[in-house]
Amino acid sequence: MRVVAWVAAFVALAALPFFLGSYHNDVYRKLLLWVTLALGYNFLFGICGQVAFSHFAFYGIGAYGVVILLFQVGLPLPIAILLALLICVILALIVAIPATRLEGFYLALVTLALAQLFIVLLNEGGTVTGGAGGIANYRLPPIFGTRISGPAYTLVIVALLMLTLALLWRLDRSWFGRACRAVRDNPEAAAAMGVDVARTKVIAFTLTSALAGMAGMVYAFVDNTVNPPIFGLENAFLILFMVIVGGAGRHAGAIIGAVLLFLLPFWLSPVVGHHHQLIFGALVVAAILLWPKGLVGIWDRFSR
Amino acid sequence: MGPLLQVSRVTKRFGGLTAVSKLAFELRRGEILGVIGPNGAGKSTTFNIIAGTYAADEGEIRFDGESIAGMPPHQIARRGVMRTFQHNRPFEGMSVLENVLVGAHTRFGRNLFSRSAAAEEREQRAQAERLVEFVGLGELRTANVDRLSFGQGRLLEIARALAGAPKLILFDEPAAGLTRAEAERIATVIRGIAERGIAVLLIEHDMHFLLPLAHRVVVLNFGAKIAEGTSDEVRSHPAVLDAYLGHAAAV
Numbered sequence: 104m105r106v107v108a109w110v111a112a113f114v115a116l117a118a119l120p121f122f123l124g125s126y127h128n129d130v131y132r133k134l135l136l137w138v139t140l141a142l143g144y145n146f147l148f149g150i151c152g153q154v155a156f157s158h159f160a161f162y163g164i165g166a167y168g169v170v171i172l173l174f175q176v177g178l179p180l181p182i183a184i185l186l187a188l189l190i191c192v193i194l195a196l197i198v199a200i201p202a203t204r205l206e207g208f209y210l211a212l213v214t215l216a217l218a219q220l221f222i223v224l225l226n227e228g229g230t231v232t233g234g235a236g237g238i239a240n241y242r243l244p245p246i247f248g249t250r251i252s253g254p255a256y257t258l259v260i261v262a263l264l265m266l267t268l269a270l271l272w273r274l275d276r277s278w279f280g281r282a283c284r285a286v287r288d289n290p291e292a293a294a295a296m297g298v299d300v301a302r303t304k305v306i307a308f309t310l311t312s313a314l315a316g317m318a319g320m321v322y323a324f325v326d327n328t329v330n331p332p333i334f335g336l337e338n339a340f341l342i343l344f345m346v347i348v349g350g351a352g353r354h355a356g357a358i359i360g361a362v363l364l365f366l367l368p369f370w371l372s373p374v375v376g377h378h379h380q381l382i383f384g385a386l387v388v389a390a391i392l393l394w395p396k397g398l399v400g401i402w403d404r405f406s407r
Numbered sequence: 408m409g410p411l412l413q414v415s416r417v418t419k420r421f422g423g424l425t426a427v428s429k430l431a432f433e434l435r436r437g438e439i440l441g442v443i444g445p446n447g448a449g450k451s452t453t454f455n456i457i458a459g460t461y462a463a464d465e466g467e468i469r470f471d472g473e474s475i476a477g478m479p480p481h482q483i484a485r486r487g488v489m490r491t492f493q494h495n496r497p498f499e500g501m502s503v504l505e506n507v508l509v510g511a512h513t514r515f516g517r518n519l520f521s522r523s524a525a526a527e528e529r530e531q532r533a534q535a536e537r538l539v540e541f542v543g544l545g546e547l548r549t550a551n552v553d554r555l556s557f558g559q560g561r562l563l564e565i566a567r568a569l570a571g572a573p574k575l576i577l578f579d580e581p582a583a584g585l586t587r588a589e590a591e592r593i594a595t596v597i598r599g600i601a602e603r604g605i606a607v608l609l610i611e612h613d614m615h616f617l618l619p620l621a622h623r624v625v626v627l628n629f630g631a632k633i634a635e636g637t638s639d640e641v642r643s644h645p646a647v648l649d650a651y652l653g654h655a656a657a658v
Contacts, residue, residue: 281508
């Protein structure tokens with residue numbers, strides 16, 4: 104039964120791009136990527152209770168990593184993907200191991216610094232990163248002799264989203280997910296139950312950062328261009344707001360928040376122009392003050 | 408078989424203050440050992456040293472034949488020492504049953520993706536349900552913990568500690584803040600735990616709660632052991648009457 108639901112969801116999401124024009128296909132792909140990012144960030148922030156601002160930077164590291172390894176270094180695709188993933192994992196460990204041993208906001212500060220440093224490095228990276236202009240005009244190398252493009256590439260993104268959700272779903276409903284929630288709610292009591300608090304935090308951070316890196320690798324062939332403004336810090340905050348508005352700690356919350364906040368400018372811009380930023384800000388403030396459990400929390404109250 | 412827990416010559420200083428001085432006692436399997444003493448006697452410090460929250464400056468603690476002195480709390484829990492907190496520390500965002508399942512953390516195999524993982528989850532869930540019944544919270548098992556009263560929260564602490572299948576449970580003032588009826592309920596649960604063969608170490612301020620419950624009592628004052636024996640022996644021990652009770656009429 105559960106397998107049927109997963110297959111049905113995949114088929115529905117995968118069939119949609121074949122009915123969309125190229126503009127809407129582009130919007131749809133970005134929406135799927137934002138949902139994927141929000142799901143990963145929700146696991147870190149909503150379920151494990153860690154405030155980090157590096158999620159979008161890891162998305163960028165994955166994207167730049169795979170492009171540089173493929174086209175600047177000249178590695179074959181599978182090796183470039185594995186190496187880019189390895190870079191994400193190692194960087195995440197370097198950030199998380201010292202930061203999680205400290206109390207409080209150190210992870211937030213360290214990851215904020217990492218996100219800033221990443222943008223500086225992209226701009227100053229010379230021919231390796233392409234500087235302020237980034238890298239463009241490349242194409243996804245053929246896989247088994249076929250070039251995947253158009254709606255077919257959207258299937259890759261759907262697969263990424265479904266695999267990310269399935270993995271996080273599985274983890275959330277296991278002893279590991281409960282350990283993460285325990286660490287979030289009361290670290291001292293979690294330790295008394297045998298949970299290695301520092302290790303749990305490091306694993307959750309590394310795992311979600313690697314997932315963001317994977318999403319970035321997939322993103323790299325959506326627009327076939329990577330440049331510094333795409334990976335700016337405001338997007339790190341946007342993911343945080345998506346999770347808060349939708350409902351932190353719930354997969355459904357991350358999905359609803361990502362869909363709503365991503366599509367909001369598209370709906371509002373024709374009506375109010377650039378003032379949609381104001382409405383956006385008001386929504387975030389309202390969510391924090393009035394609906395601490397987010398939109399899924401409101402849904403729960405009415406469906407009860 | 409030797410004692411389950413062996414505390415020898417343990418000393419802990421905070422700056423110039425010696426909170427615990429050359430403390431030694433033993434705890435046997437299936438025994439309920441009470442540690443009492445007036446405020447500031449070093450009860451909580453002793454408790455926190457055994458649980459791994461503090462490291463002792465001197466001395467040795469052996470549990471089940473192995474030295475646990477200086478181990479972090481999660482390592483000590485993994486060896487079969489679970490604890491409750493005096494001020495209830497539930498996991499706020501979870502149901503009663505899920506709280507108990509966190510207590511079973513050390514009971515799970517590490518591999519999440521093995522074939523046996525689903526069966527293991529079902530098994531631990533069934534065990535957690537039995538423990539929730541055992542402490543009398545069966546009707547509240549799917550409720551969020553914020554719906555529990557303080558006394559029910561204390562019962563949850565106990566179920567959560569039992570879920571780790573401990574050999575020893577440490578109770579940090581389990582009767583503190585409870586009504587007489589709630590305290591009696593807790594005493595019954597603690598006797599039931601000892602009957603299962605689990606050793607119990609209680610630190611407690613309230614003599615009326617502790618003396619009828621404990622098989623043996625260690626009395627602390629100013630960080631040192633001043634008496635040890637059965638409840639009756641301790642009750643009439645001159646040093647105890649002098650230091651802790653003030654006057655014999657209190658008991």
